Amino acid sequence: MGIVVTVMIAIAGCNQSGGKVAARTDSIPKGDTVMSCTSNLPSRFAATASTDSIVASGKSSYAGMVKIPGGDYQMGAADKDGRPDEYPQHPVHVDGFYMDATEVTNAQFMEFVKATGYVTTAERTPNWEELKKQLPSGTPKPADSLLVAASLVFTPPAKPVALNDVSQWWQWVKGADWKHPEGPASSIKGKENYPVVQVSWDDAMAYAKWAGKQLPTEAEWEWAARAGLTNQPFTWGSEAVEKGKPKxxxxxxxxxxxxTATDGFARVAPVKSFAPNAYGLYDIAGNVWEWCADWYRSDYYTQATKKAVNPPGPSVGYDPDEPTVPKRVVRGGSFLCHASYCASYRVSARMKTSPDTGLEHTGFRCVKK
Incomplete structure (x- = not known):
């Protein structure tokens, strides 16, 4: 099992980013008119999970999946509500595929773990003797408090805080993992039908490999979320999320x-708690962020010069906010998305995070060709 050094820096109520050897303390400049969904969090060292030993279960099927037809669409934001990385719109063709109707649940992930013995990133304690072999000679050992199995847990402040400091509501919690999503005192008992969270991109890829599936590309994900609608901001159309019944x-x-939990849930909700979109996909907006297969580049859309056919995304990741940290795309927003902060329940909204990061509001769903 290879172990890499990562500093889990960044993530927001709307999402995340990972890090490097030294903690960052900078934040969004005062007066910045563009609210970012990423910022810096307290750092730590993390261990990556290996998928080398994972093999397909042999039980792969289309059960629980819905057929997504192929077609052409304009990928990216059609209005002025998008962030810079959602422009320009560009033509994309996607072949048909199948997609999980829901996010992968705790029960499904438990079956995978029982079958394979897989240990997730958040459950692995970094080994300093192995870790330092991959670092420059003389790198000092980090504090023991950083060399622990831990994950990020949403911890709401007791009063209003500035939105450019996500450490006000995210904390590294020792013992937080997919079985204990809010920390060691929490449990998923009775929550088998909730989406699995606190899983890294590596963990999601391991599950997909075992299930005989894949993670969706970013283009596939957005096409499925649009559900046949043209240039609409939401998976259900154009009605504001605050209007009508909870969506x-x-x-x-x-x-x-x-x-206020007007929608009935203060944190993660069971799958199928809200109406599906026109393709039969549940919770494609909100609830938990969903990992995509693609590397993230903030300028990826500006490189599109002609219609892309089944685009796999960029060959390498690049985030100008954290240029040394390659990241993967996450889509769909979460239970922490709010109009005043990130509004990433929009179909074109993109976010990014380090592939070895797990959070209380991040899960995934799979596709199959």
Whole structure:
């Protein structure tokens, strides 16, 4: 099992980013008019999980999946509500595929773990003797408090706070993992039908490999989320998320200190708690972020010069906010998304995070050709 050094820096109520050897303390400049969904968090060292020993279960099927037809669409934001990395719109063709109707649940992930003995990234304690072999000679040993199995847990502040400091509501919690999503005192008992969270991109890839599936490309994910609608901001159309009956599990009230839970859920909701989109996909907006297969580049859309056919995304990742940390795409927003902060339940919204990062609001669903 290879171990790499990562500093889990960044993530927001709307999502994340990972890091490097030294903690970052910079934040969004005062007066910045563009609210970022990423910022810096306390750092730590993490161990990556190996998928080398994972083999397909041999039980791969289309059960629980829905057929997504192929077609052409304009990928990216059609209005002025997008962030810079959602422009320009560009033509894309996607062949048909099958997609999980729901996010992968705790029960499904448990079956995978029982069958393979897989240990997730968050459950692995970094080994300093192995770790230092991959670092420059003389690198000092980090504090023991950083060399622990841990993951990021949402911890709401007691009063309003500035939205450019996500450490006000995210904390590394020793013992937090997919079986204990809010920390060691929490449990998934009775929550078999909830989406699995606190899983890294590596963990999601391991599950997909075992299930005989793949993670969706970013183009596949957006096409499926649009569900045949043209240039609409949401998977359900154009009606504002606050109007009518609850459409998705998002944050209501004042972020991040007061959630009115008008939609019925203060944190993660069971799958199928809200109406599906026109393709039969549940929770494609809100609830938990979903890993995609692609590397993230903020300028990826500007490189599109002609219609892309089944684009796999960029060959390498690049995030100008954290240029030394390659990241993967996450889509769909989560229960922490709020109009005042990130509104990433929009179909074109993109976010990025280090592939070895797990969070309480991040899960995944799979596709199969």
């Amino acid at each position: 998705a599990n998002i944050w209501q009230g004042h972020f991040p200190d007061h959630n």
